[in-house]
Amino acid sequence: MSSLSTADTPNPLSAAEAAANARRSASAASHTAAVKRRERAAQWHLLFIAVVVLGPLVIYPLVRLVMLSLTGPHGLSVQAYSTFFGNPETRGVIGTTLWILFASAGLASLLGVALASLLFFKPFPGARMITRFLELFVAFPSFLVAFTLIFLYGSQGSVSIGLQRLFNLPAPPLNFLFGIGGVILAEVVFYAPFVVRPTLASFALLDRSLIEAARSLGANGMMVAFEVILPLAWPGIAAGTILCFLLTLNEFGILLVLGSAHLITLPVAIYGSATVDLDLPTAAAGAVVMLMMSLSLYALYRRVNRRKVKGAGHGR
Structure with missing residues (x-):
């Protein structure tokens, strides 16, 4: 009887370790979620800067510059480059x-x-x-x-x-x-x-x-x-x-x-x-x-x- 009762009794040390492991897992999961949230926020900030700041001030003018250099009388053309290098x-x-x-x-x-x-x-x-x-x-x-x-x-x-x-x-x-x-x-x-x-x-x-x-x-x-x-x-x-x-x-x-x-x-x-x-x-x-x-x-x-x-x- 005593051996059976001892076997059925939960080990206090094992229960404490399990609780500690659970807390560590929860902390790791919370940290991972916080990192993902920061990464998503950084991506949204980068997208905002690209669309609101870089878009109209840098990207759009550069795209327009390249498209203007490739524009001819009948659509896309390298005539401008031919004129430039042919001069x-x-x-x-x-x-x-x-x-x-x-x-x-x-x-x-x-x-x-x-x-x-x-x-x-x-x-x-x-x-x-x-x-x-x-x-x-x-x-x-x-x-x-x-x-x-x-x-x-x-x-x-x-x-x-x-x-x-x-x-x-x-x-x-x-x-x-x-x-x-x-x-x-x-x-x-x-x-x-x-x-x-x-x-x-x-x-x-x-x-x-x-x-x-x-x-x-x-x-x-x-x-x-x-x-x-x-x-x-x-x-x-x-x-x-x-x-x-x-x-x-x-x-x-x-x-x-x-x-x-x-x-x-x-x-x-x-x-x-x-x-x-x-x-x-x-x-x-x-x-x-x-x-x-x-x-x-x-x-x-x-x-x-x-x-x-x-x-x-x-x-x-």
Whole structure:
């Protein structure tokens, strides 16, 4: 009898474990349901942003742009692209665009990396203020830089007039701004700060002990720069350089202010087709070509920036 009664009596420990398991299951189910609700809410928020914000401001204009470039007299057609690429001036326009792009963005990138290196590795009194000014400088509109250069270095600018009076010259000595030289100078001045910031951020993640170890082993400054610093900091430098190329490719304000009648780049050609020739399909075709170039550079920038973030995570 006693054995039978013992067997029939429920184990208190087993009952407690069962209750705990039930509570854990209920908690897990509640957590899973809460996660699903948050995911559904995030999806609805994303859909709302896409429909209400991105739809009328981004998606619809881009779709209309592509459809306009594919519209012909009798429906869908690639005539606009044939007109754009068949124009004998198009090759010159693209060549001028690429020449200004590589000259301006290349020089701006070199200047930005040099400035960042000086500010980070050779700090001097006022370096912090200069860094803050460069951060503020990126908020300026590009055409403001162009007008500033005109007021300073134009044929009637203060520097040019000052040199004329100082050396008793018959005419102002500086007369290069309204052309390719002025455009490249303005774009270098304006876009170099866009390279400084990511380069400084990349330098800040460096392990200074590696630099000190290289110096203690007898490496000079050039060896430390090209064999230690550059291999470690190149993702940030590359991201800043690609961003500089992307922004320079889409520059229009400086070209509009300082570009001459013979200096026609792709943005200026698109603007002229749309406003002067009133050839909207050809202008749309050129805009789509430029959009593809910009998206390619942006995809490359995102890829390099992800590698930079991963490298920073591994470094920590």
